[in-house]
Amino acid sequence: xxxxxxxxxxxxxxxxxxxxxxxxxxxxxxxxxxxxxxxxxxxxxxxxxxxxxxxxxxxxxxxxxxxxx
Numbered sequence: 021x022x023x024x025x026x027x028x029x030x031x032x033x034x035x036x037x038x039x040x041x042x043x044x045x046x047x048x049x050x051x052x053x054x055x056x057x058x059x060x061x062x063x064x065x066x067x068x069x070x071x072x073x074x075x076x077x078x079x080x081x082x083x084x085x086x087x088x089x
Contacts, residue, residue, distance in 0.1 A: 024070050025077075032077045 022039050029037045057063040067075075 021069070025073050028070070028074045028077045032074070032081055 022041075026037045026039065029035055054063075054065075
């Protein structure tokens with residue numbers, strides 16, 4: 021996920037984001053498993069994770085630009 025965020029920030033801003041994780045920061049046992057929604061309800065997300073990150077970066081950059089005008 022961090023790599024997708026880094027890539028989208030760079031694509032939108034030209035800024036090379038740097039991220040550093042400490043061993044204690046990584047928790048592989050948390051999160052949401054939506055496979056049951058797929059199986060039982062036939063639900064699929066409308067937006068991909070990558071699209072959501074891209075839209076979020078665009079929103080934040082727009083907010084920052086407006087705040088500095």
